[in-house]
Amino acid sequence: MPLNVGAPIGSEAYKIASTPNIYANAYSSANVSAGTATNNGPYQLRYPKKRLDNTADYLEIKIFDYVAGKFDFGPPLTSKTAQQRLKPKQNNPKGYVFLPIPQNVSDSISVTWGDSSINPYEAFVAGGVERLIESGGNIDTETAKKYLKDAKNITPEFKEAALAYFAAKATNIAGGNVSPQSLISRTTGRVLNSNLELIFQGINLRTFQFTFDMAPRSSNEAQEVKQIIKTFKREMSARSGGAGSGPNSNVGLFITAPSLFQLTYKSGPAKHPFLNTFKPCALTDVAVNYTASGTYATYADASPVHIQMGLTFKEIDPVYSEDYNFVEEGVGY
Numbered sequence: 001m002p003l004n005v006g007a008p009i010g011s012e013a014y015k016i017a018s019t020p021n022i023y024a025n026a027y028s029s030a031n032v033s034a035g036t037a038t039n040n041g042p043y044q045l046r047y048p049k050k051r052l053d054n055t056a057d058y059l060e061i062k063i064f065d066y067v068a069g070k071f072d073f074g075p076p077l078t079s080k081t082a083q084q085r086l087k088p089k090q091n092n093p094k095g096y097v098f099l100p101i102p103q104n105v106s107d108s109i110s111v112t113w114g115d116s117s118i119n120p121y122e123a124f125v126a127g128g129v130e131r132l133i134e135s136g137g138n139i140d141t142e143t144a145k146k147y148l149k150d151a152k153n154i155t156p157e158f159k160e161a162a163l164a165y166f167a168a169k170a171t172n173i174a175g176g177n178v179s180p181q182s183l184i185s186r187t188t189g190r191v192l193n194s195n196l197e198l199i200f201q202g203i204n205l206r207t208f209q210f211t212f213d214m215a216p217r218s219s220n221e222a223q224e225v226k227q228i229i230k231t232f233k234r235e236m237s238a239r240s241g242g243a244g245s246g247p248n249s250n251v252g253l254f255i256t257a258p259s260l261f262q263l264t265y266k267s268g269p270a271k272h273p274f275l276n277t278f279k280p281c282a283l284t285d286v287a288v289n290y291t292a293s294g295t296y297a298t299y300a301d302a303s304p305v306h307i308q309m310g311l312t313f314k315e316i317d318p319v320y321s322e323d324y325n326f327v328e329e330g331v332g333y
Helices: 020-026 087-091 120-135 141-150 156-173 180-188 219-235 321-326
Strands: 043-046 057-064 095-100 111-116 197-203 207-214 260-267 281-289 307-315
Touching: 043 219, 057 087, 095 219, 219 281, 219 307
Parallel strands: 043 095
Antiparallel strands: 057 095, 057 260, 111 197, 207 307, 260 281, 281 307
């Protein structure tokens, strides 16, 4: 059961963060079962089915359709983020799944930095090419020679090492196997400064793994658990575009992307005041253990008495520094 540590009803922290009737339906004592949308709106599934009070903490999982991205060829060339183009679908989801706070609540964020080196001659040549391009000149041997001849502040040591460096390059072109570094070391007793530096190389997408222990206390609750598992499996699967199932089904030319999921830690009807925020996620893995207690045991209707469900979500958008300007609750992303 989730820990009841929410804000008092009526306080500033108790602002409604989602449609009130969604919360009321999902956590009322009424029996809410689903799998398809109803006349009252998107379907709702929850575990446990026992009534929870307004300060209960839980995980809300909103399910909606994927929308492909498009480029605006500007100028400049731009593209909306997944979070921007999916907003209309998030506001009109297909369904909700409400689960207790999972056993492993954690988040991590990372970017990629890597080693990079450039020796003085590579930098020298790169600078020359850049100047030639800026001046509109042709990049050929004669122009390169003129650039080297006219270059200022070149010491005799630099010229001596440059001779060995380019001699090694020429030898390799002729079929040799000579390292410029080793030839410079042989002829000058020095090695080139590699100018080693750690440089930014890119951003990473976050992955979240959750494990839920579910021990249904009634046949009704067991059926709800079954619907939850089936819903996750169905919504994370691609659509073939065909009709029917089995060997007689037709498969279209293309397959359509699965549904996406918006995860939100909630405290009562409001967003959790401390835990992290999620961007829209794809569900990449569903793993279900129907004998979570280590032995096979079922109720009279053959429903397992203890099930463990593992879900792996991966955000479809990276987290940028600007994103934190729009998240006031908790620790941000």
